[in-house]
Amino acid sequence: MCFKNLPIEFDAQGKPFLRAGVANPYAPTTAAPRGAPVQLTADKVEELLRRNGYIKELDFDPVTRVAGALAFHTVADFNSRKVVEARSVATLFRGYEVIMVGRDPRDAIYITSRACGVCGGVHSTTSAMAIEMAIGCVPPPLGVLVRNLALALEFLYDHPLHLHLLAGPDYSSAMVGPTNPSLLARARSTDAPHAEIHGFRTVGELMDDLNPLSGKLYLEALHMTRVAREAYVLICGKYPHPQTIVPGGMSSTITLSVMNEMFTRLAQFFDYSKKLTAIWDDLTEFFYAANPAYKQVGSRRAHLIDTGIFDHPDAYDATYANAAAWGERRWATPGVIVDGELVTTDLQRLNIGVEEFVDHSYYEEWSGNGQRQRFPSDPAGNPLSPYHPWNKVTKPRPQGQNWKEKYTWDTTPRWDRQSMEAGAYARLWNTAVARKLPPNPFIESTGTSLNLRLPKGALPEMEIEWKVPEVWNAFERNRGRAYCTAFTALVALNNWVAAMDRLKLGDTRTSTPFEIPKRGEQRGVGFWGAGRGYLTHHLVLDRGAVANYQILTPSTWNASPSDRWRQPGPYEEAVLNTPLLEETDDPKQFKGIDILRAIRSFDPCMPCTTHIHSDAGVITREVNTCACGVDDDGG
């Protein structure tokens, strides 16, 4: 059974239908999530704060070392060293949905790219795919392969950046020393098991080189962003906002020479991946051995969602009708994982389970009050919620922050009413368990793991294995991201080989001509992925113009606030489960490092380049909601 909360069942042919006899199938009372954790009520938290001096508020505003504007409110019990309330706050409005209405859909490729200063190309691609589905346009094989390569290269920029510039400093000696001196002392006398691969004799030496600004790993990551960026611009022309992504493929000219130049950059990631995985294996196992309580830092239920990415050119036909079939032939398998179990790999089922709520967000409801649900079903006739993105209307309503009511610009996406997490690791998990990988010499899906065969470079050829973790926490997110770097490099290698084969056959076509229909209504959805995981763009066209445009990013899922059932969003749940392991009893000295490790492990990416027009002008930079937070030193 795919759905446990929504009243959706399947007939003998696997076609979904709404269970008979349910008067209002999408009402909150009809389909409340079962067995989910809940936040304490704001009233209860206020009472705890009033009655107990050892319970204190800790605000992180802004959370540093994340892309864009994120604040985090917690209430912590310093006796039991637990967090009793966690509230994730997106402090800026992302207005792309509003900006897009009424425009030519082709504008979406360039406008939505600006949603992110790191992963603009993924938005462009997702947008192009939504248009392809709406207008019926299929890229030629080389167009699909080059698109896969481009996005893989974007991830090869993104993952090292997060691991060693944003999250890495949380595990550096500059951070571990002041917060957990005994841990750093232990690290200095602990041999690093993979020293022969990464070159650090002890875990302490490794921590030294994770230090921001001066550490070798920090500086090396900066260099690797250049390598990935150079490879990217060879095939896309420009980073981070390429002009070469079009509906029906890519507008760039791809030659053997371009491919060879690109390969010299890609190949550098084979050795780098070996190092990255060795480093994050050693760090993770060191922390677990030093104190098993670290397994609880950032822990939550393994509820993950991913749209899959990297299409097979023989399978992708840009139709919604065949989305399940072409989705399952992707290099990263789409899927939904609930409590560690894969419940579907079908993109249609994934799509119909998605709803977006705004109970605690600065938006008005668009459903209810007798308003007609625009689309009761998807293009395949499957039931859709009134809260589904195709039915959603973005109605921003700025107002004061109130934990009982509204406190964030993020919305609350849920799948089957459950709080799902997006991330690069969801890509690994689905692919490892589903065993649907195309045959290839470099990546093997075993059902419980992924075997990754990395070619020889300065380091010898090496086979590494990412195993589905027994616990789901901050460390496994980072470890997963390191392995996903290797996975991505090998997906790129497979696609590079396939693209070279096409070129050798003289097949140089990278795009298919198209026209935007000027009549009727069409729907499309781009199912793709960012470095941080799940990404969809839902599009409705009306007489050639955008009638509705809805973007769901990975951080929309991860940073979501609590929902109408008091079920916390993923950041919130992970922080609520995080023990405070810092070696201080003085709340004034407290840096909140474990809370920050939990949050940063998700690789938060709040849309930092948001430009919102208002009567007062344009907002281009982040703003802080208050100045009363914990100073985590940023470093």
Place this chain on the structure above:
Amino acid sequence: MRVIVAGVGYRNLRDHSVGVAVTDRLEREAWPAGVVVEDLSYNPIAVVQRLEDEPSDQRFERAVIVAAAERTARPAGTVVAYRWDGALPGDKEIHRAVTEAVTGVIAVDNTLVVTRHFGALPEEVVVVEVEPAVHEFGDTFSDIVARGFETVCGLVRSCATDSKAVNRLPRAPLGGPVLAAARET
């Protein structure tokens, strides 16, 4: 002398695009050998790498950076030129600047801090700042910035080619001498 003249800013953001508009204008002009005009409105880490790509015996000796900068203590339309003293903030702020750089924020202070920290900037850095009047989408300047545009172009030209003119500029921290004085009071 090798000089790089560079604009920093976002396009289509009215007065905030003045740095880019200046380089768009100046790169069409004839320049003495050794003067390069470029738009450096991108990730400052990539700017570091671009500057480091110059051959070691041909590194730039002077950078003239032009941008809109919203500061307190000066009226809209003010044009300020100064020789940056190169003083950097603490490591925490530099790390914040690097984080913003790699995640896509383009701002003149970030570009200067990051490129100086990583040793990519020449010793002599002239900053030409324009105080913007409006902060909104559009490809036109406000009246006050439009009136001063040619003056800014002329100032940048002379900073690129006239060492005596550069030497007459005050030496100041980011924001220029007036802002520094305001900070002290």
